[in-house]
Amino acid sequence: MKDRLKILDVWVDPVTRETAIERATNFLRHGQRPHAIFASNPEKNFSVPADAELYRAYGEADLLIPDGVGMIWAAGFLYGAKLKRVPGSEFIFDLCRLAVQQDCGIFLYGADEEVNRRSAEILAERYPGLKVSGRANGYVKDVEMPGLIQQINESGARILFVGLGSPKQEKWYATHRDALTHVRIVQGIGGTFDTIAGKVNRAPEFWRQHNLEWLYRLLKDPRRIRRQKAIPIFMLKVLVEKAKRVLGIENSSLVRRFLRPNSPGKRTNRPL
Numbered sequence: 001m002k003d004r005l006k007i008l009d010v011w012v013d014p015v016t017r018e019t020a021i022e023r024a025t026n027f028l029r030h031g032q033r034p035h036a037i038f039a040s041n042p043e044k045n046f047s048v049p050a051d052a053e054l055y056r057a058y059g060e061a062d063l064l065i066p067d068g069v070g071m072i073w074a075a076g077f078l079y080g081a082k083l084k085r086v087p088g089s090e091f092i093f094d095l096c097r098l099a100v101q102q103d104c105g106i107f108l109y110g111a112d113e114e115v116n117r118r119s120a121e122i123l124a125e126r127y128p129g130l131k132v133s134g135r136a137n138g139y140v141k142d143v144e145m146p147g148l149i150q151q152i153n154e155s156g157a158r159i160l161f162v163g164l165g166s167p168k169q170e171k172w173y174a175t176h177r178d179a180l181t182h183v184r185i186v187q188g189i190g191g192t193f194d195t196i197a198g199k200v201n202r203a204p205e206f207w208r209q210h211n212l213e214w215l216y217r218l219l220k221d222p223r224r225i226r227r228q229k230a231i232p233i234f235m236l237k238v239l240v241e242k243a244k245r246v247l248g249i250e251n252s253s254l255v256r257r258f259l260r261p262n263s264p265g266k267r268t269n270r271p272l
């Protein structure tokens with residue numbers, strides 16, 4: 001997208017839920033290759049640039065939806081953009097509706113076998129006419145991967161949901177995208193199959209409305225602190241970025257020296 005906003009070392013697309021659906025419709029109708037839809041959130045700023053292949057695939061993604069509240073804040077603070085959240089865990093349902101409208105099959109890849117199977121059943125029940133062309137749990141071994149790719153291609157599915165958690169699912173896409181012959185949309189959905197199947201509960205409406213879903217998930221599963229400590233560091237970096245712009249010292253060698261980007265040297269294929 002040409003109006004893609006750069007937030008530190010990653011990006012976000014200034015889309016609404018409606019414009020994101022329009023773009024997905026275009027991918028299905030006119031696309032000739034897989035189109036990646038990934039969630040953009042503060043954690044990505046640290047995981048994505050650490051791997052050159054992942055960084056390239058992420059930068060080349062066709063849609064980076066504003067999934068995290070931190071990204072919304074950063075886009076507003078740095079660019080004055082007024083974005084609203086388009087959570088990946090909800091956008092999957094928009095894509096299911098689209099699949100029915102466009103008569104496209106979906107493939108579910110990720111989570112444990114029981115969760116994967118239940119998700120397929122629940123989605124098929126919830127969206128009459130939805131064609132679940134195939135499914136596979138997320139614990140396929142490397143040696144079995146060519147078989148899975150063949151299964152996805154032969155299923156004829158046009159939409160593939162990959163729920164391996166982040167950044168594992170984006171890495172999977174980076175490695176296998178060229179082998180996907182029929183799929184036109186690949187959405188990285190993290191742990192969404194777990195919430196569809198009821199293994200993990202989403203935050204109640206109050207927390208979601210107040211953009212506090214991250215806090216709810218942290219309170220429910222304190223092990224997430226390892227991941228969520230990225231948020232204050234991200235915010236601090238955004239504040240520094242803004243200060244550099246206001247002071248006009250973005251390219252100062254002194255600033256570059258003391259505020260190095262993440263994992264310097266690992267990014268060999270920097271996109272854009």
Ligand code: UDP
Pocket residue numbers: 110111112137138139163164165166168189190191192193194
């Ligand atoms: N998972 C998987 N294969 C793996 C590792 C994880 O299918 O090798 C699944 C796991 O069962 C869970 C999801 O990936 O359903 C990760 O969920 P989490 O909430 O941690 O992901 P996030 O949304 O935070 O990226």
